[in-house]
Amino acid sequence: MLSIKNLRAGIPGNEILKGINxxxxxxxxxxxxxxxxxxxxxxxxxxxxxxxxxxTEGEIWFSPPSPRGEGSGMRRKNLLExxxxxxxxxxxxxxxxxxxxIPGVSNINFLKTAINEIRLHRKQPPMETKDFLxxxxxxxxxxxxxxxxxxxxxxxxxxxxxxxxxxxxxxxVLEPTLCILDETDSGLDIDALRIVAxxxxxxxxxxxAFVVITHYQRLLDHIIPDFVHxxxxxxxxxxxxxELALELEAKGYDWIKEKDQT
Amino acid sequence: MAEKNDILEKQISSDYKYGFTSDIDMDTAPxxxxxxIVRFISKKKNEPEWMLEFxxxxxxxxxxxxxxxEWAHLEYPKINYQNIIFYAAPKQKKELASLxxxxxxxxxxxxxxxxxxEEQKRLSGVQSTIAVDAVIDSxxxxxxxxxxxxxxxxxxxSFSEAVQEHPELIKKYMGSVVPYSDNYFAALNSAVFTxxxxxxxxxxxxxxxxxxxxxxxxxxxxxxxxxxxIVADEGAYVSYLEGCTAPRRDENxxxxxxxxxxxxxxxxxxxxxxxxxxxxxxxxxxxxYNFVTKRGICREENSKISWxxxxxxxAITWKYPSVIxxxxxxxxxxxxxxxxxxxxxxxxGTKMLHIGKNTRxxxxxxxxxAGCSNNAYRGLVRVAKGAKNARNFSxxxxxxxxxxxxxxxxxxIEIKDKTAVVEHEATTSKIGEDQLFYCQQRGIDKEKAxxxxxxxxxxxxxxxxxxEFAVEAQKLLAVSLEGSVG
Ligand SMILES: Nc1ncnc2c1ncn2[C@@H]1O[C@H](COP(=O)(O)OP(=O)(O)O)[C@@H](O)[C@H]1O
Ligand SMILES: [Mg+2]
Numbered sequence: 030m031l032s033i034k035n036l037r038a039g040i041p042g043n044e045i046l047k048g049i050n051x052x053x054x055x056x057x058x059x060x061x062x063x064x065x066x067x068x069x070x071x072x073x074x075x076x077x078x079x080x081x082x083x084x085t086e087g088e089i090w091f092s093p094p095s096p097r098g099e100g101s102g103m104r105r106k107n108l109l110e111x112x113x114x115x116x117x118x119x120x121x122x123x124x125x126x127x128x129x130x131i132p133g134v135s136n137i138n139f140l141k142t143a144i145n146e147i148r149l150h151r152k153q154p155p156m157e158t159k160d161f162l163x164x165x166x167x168x169x170x171x172x173x174x175x176x177x178x179x180x181x182x183x184x185x186x187x188x189x190x191x192x193x194x195x196x197x198x199x200x201x202v203l204e205p206t207l208c209i210l211d212e213t214d215s216g217l218d219i220d221a222l223r224i225v226a227x228x229x230x231x232x233x234x235x236x237x238a239f240v241v242i243t244h245y246q247r248l249l250d251h252i253i254p255d256f257v258h259x260x261x262x263x264x265x266x267x268x269x270x271x272e273l274a275l276e277l278e279a280k281g282y283d284w285i286k287e288k289d290q291t
Numbered sequence: 292m293a294e295k296n297d298i299l300e301k302q303i304s305s306d307y308k309y310g311f312t313s314d315i316d317m318d319t320a321p322x323x324x325x326x327x328i329v330r331f332i333s334k335k336k337n338e339p340e341w342m343l344e345f346x347x348x349x350x351x352x353x354x355x356x357x358x359x360x361e362w363a364h365l366e367y368p369k370i371n372y373q374n375i376i377f378y379a380a381p382k383q384k385k386e387l388a389s390l391x392x393x394x395x396x397x398x399x400x401x402x403x404x405x406x407x408x409e410e411q412k413r414l415s416g417v418q419s420t421i422a423v424d425a426v427i428d429s430x431x432x433x434x435x436x437x438x439x440x441x442x443x444x445x446x447x448x449s450f451s452e453a454v455q456e457h458p459e460l461i462k463k464y465m466g467s468v469v470p471y472s473d474n475y476f477a478a479l480n481s482a483v484f485t486x487x488x489x490x491x492x493x494x495x496x497x498x499x500x501x502x503x504x505x506x507x508x509x510x511x512x513x514x515x516x517x518x519x520x521i522v523a524d525e526g527a528y529v530s531y532l533e534g535c536t537a538p539r540r541d542e543n544x545x546x547x548x549x550x551x552x553x554x555x556x557x558x559x560x561x562x563x564x565x566x567x568x569x570x571x572x573x574x575x576x577x578x579x580y581n582f583v584t585k586r587g588i589c590r591e592e593n594s595k596i597s598w599x600x601x602x603x604x605x606a607i608t609w610k611y612p613s614v615i616x617x618x619x620x621x622x623x624x625x626x627x628x629x630x631x632x633x634x635x636x637x638x639x640g641t642k643m644l645h646i647g648k649n650t651r652x653x654x655x656x657x658x659x660x661a662g663c664s665n666n667a668y669r670g671l672v673r674v675a676k677g678a679k680n681a682r683n684f685s686x687x688x689x690x691x692x693x694x695x696x697x698x699x700x701x702x703x704i705e706i707k708d709k710t711a712v713v714e715h716e717a718t719t720s721k722i723g724e725d726q727l728f729y730c731q732q733r734g735i736d737k738e739k740a741x742x743x744x745x746x747x748x749x750x751x752x753x754x755x756x757x758x759e760f761a762v763e764a765q766k767l768l769a770v771s772l773e774g775s776v777g
Contacts, residue, residue, distance in 0.1 A: 077728075077732050078731075078732075079728055080724075080728075081724070112731070112736075113728060113731035113732055114731045114732075114734050114735060114736045114737075117731065117732050117733055117734040118734045122732075123732050125729065125732075128729070129723070129725045129726050129728075129729040130726075131726055131729070131730075131743070131744055131747055132747055132748065133746070133747025133748055133749070133750035133751070134743050134744065134746070134747035134750075138743075139730075139733070139743070140733075142735055142739065142743060143730075143733035143734045143735055144734075146733075146734040146735050146736070146739070147734045150734070182747065199733065203733065203734070
């Protein structure tokens with residue numbers, strides 16, 4: 030579903046991603062771990078199309094499962110040629126490490142606008158208000174988000190935990206095919222962590238893939254990944270199964286970094 | 292980058308959709324201003340002697356005054372008053388028995404503007420009924436729902452008609468809030484005003500529908516000088532709406548209106564404006580000079596006056612809707628969204644003058660500047676000696692789009708009573724890249740995202756507008772700012 034080939038990107042004068050290769054298939058969960066500053070958020074921003082970052086080399090291909098069972102190869106998209114909103118409408122979703130506040134715009138209005146833009150892209154008519162409200166109610170329950178939050182301004186005055194839950198709530202409503210979670214676990218207490226992980230697990234399906242970026246292993250106790258990758262200084266230096274996360278937890282990142290250098 | 296240029300391109304070609312002209316047979320005064328012109332206007336309107344006297348007094352006073360150029364944050368060339376036509380009216384028979392007698396071209400004009408002069412109840416049931424006074428250039432052409440309103444004793448008619456039919460009310464209230472000597476443009480208006488609306492809500496009556504006046508400048512080279520007077524007697528309530536547009540023209544046109552509001556004991560007036568005069572082209576050519584004096588007085592206790600304005604048009608806007616809080620426990624409110632784009636200039640704000648005891652005022656001003664425009668908030672809060680326990684809260688926010696525009700805030704606070712509590716908050720912000728990217732990541736393109744963010748920013752003000760107007764205002768905002776991010 031997602032194929033990253035030798036991706037190099039950064040800001041002028043500073044290469045942050047130094048040749049990333051990653052293959053993600055539908056149904057899989059990939060965890061990307063790494064120390065602070067290793068380029069995890071940059072990778073998620075580049076996948077989502079943030080303009081500040083320049084891609085100097087490499088390719089990113091996205092092949093969402095085709096709705097009518099046509100071969101998935103037929104819908105292979107070059108993400109680097111698409112605007113951020115086109116990527117989103119095609120099913121790329123980023124749960125932000127730092128969700129942004131939009132004063133005066135209610136969460137509900139924001140989501141309704143988003144969902145209808147996505148539907149328009151799929152040549153579907155706008156959603157009926159009553160169907161939309163039903164959907165909101167159902168998805169709110171999924172992340173145990175209080176009803177009042179939906180009516181408040183987007184992320185404004187939300188606690189850190191509420192913001193993260195709101196990201197997962199939006200993800201649940203928009204039903205993307207590729208879900209990128211950037212440190213959704215940071216700043217969450219253990220209950221909130223379980224709620225978020227539960228929400229994600231319920232959204233797992235054979236047609237959907239997850240890239241879960243995290244600094245700590247504890248999230249991966251709840252969301253069991255199929256693959257774990259270690260990102261360090263802009264490169265994936267080690268990949269493995271879920272046990273790799275435990276090993277990292279026990280030995281720290283330095284263990285691999287040193288090994289990598291020898 | 293390519294995409295940004297696209298959006299800019301669109302902005303540049305984006306149209307002022309009310310810029311058309313109508314070919315209506317007009318009756319106009321000779322160009323220029325003199326005592327004879329003042330008499331000409333008065334005669335055209337068949338006015339009584341006292342009205343002419345008022346005009347002449349104002350005119351003579353005006354001659355002694357100087358056009359203000361120094362103090363406001365505005366730049367404009369000296370206006371040549373001998374180049375303006377001070378009176379233009381669609382030719383028609385004097386009394387209209389029905390709409391059928393109105394020039395069809397004129398009806399079409401208002402239809403194009405989305406203003407219904409037909410008195411049908413709207414079908415949807417959700418929308419409230421609105422009575423309309425339609426003013427084109429110098430005269431009111433039609434006032435709807437007059438009879439329905441009359442049953443409740445409400446007077447809603449053109450100012451000219453009120454001078455004829457209700458002289459005692461006009462004599463009593465006209466100039467009582469804005470004296471002809473108040474300022475240069477108020478003096479000019481008092482001398483040459485042509486039409487406008489008058490409403491009077493009698494004791495204890497809650498006006499059952501929104502009253503509105505729709506102003507339209509059509510004839511080239513004319514100025515529009517309308518005068519509106521609204522009186523809420525004891526315990527009365529009315530919500531009044533004002534809308535304005537003008538054709539696209541290369542020369543500047545002057546609009547110098549006076550609005551006076553009087554609220555008696557327990558009376559309340561809510562006045563909302565959506566001002567969308569032609570703003571000029573992208574290079575700052577043409578557009579309306581909107582120099583307006585709006586003031587209300589809370590004459591007795593527990594009265595309330597609330598101004599809500601959405602200012603998107605005009606080349607230059609100079610206006611400070613104000614409230615004199617004379618009655619004890621009276622309340623004044625000012626909610627404003629002022630948008631400037633391209634080369635527009637706006638200097639707008641309010642004055643809250645606290646005189647009675649326990650008076651309260653609220654000021655919420657949201658300025659949005661884009662392009663090379665300049666947007667200034669100028670507000671005065673004055674608490675007189677003996678105005679015990681006066682309260683004011685002011686919030687002035689500015690939003691900048693791009694780096695060629697300017698936002699300025701000039702709050703003046705004069706407090707002569709120690710018991711007053713006055714709070715002022717001000718912020719300046721930009722639409723963040725982060726906000727835009729967040730919206731885009733959810734599938735919302737830049738243009739829509741800006742609309743969403745700006746509407747969110749203005750929400751407190753839009754919430755004050757009647758439903759239909761709020762929707763209109765949101766759309767207008769989107770059009771005014773189309774593509775202004777870069
Ligand atoms: N927009 C930017 N401008 C300047 N430096 C940046 C920018 N984005 C990321 N960086 C730098 O790139 C490195 C990787 O950052 P980031 O991707 O946020 O790491 P992580 O998410 O793994 O903590 C850091 O050194 C950071 O300071
Ligand atoms: Mg990060």
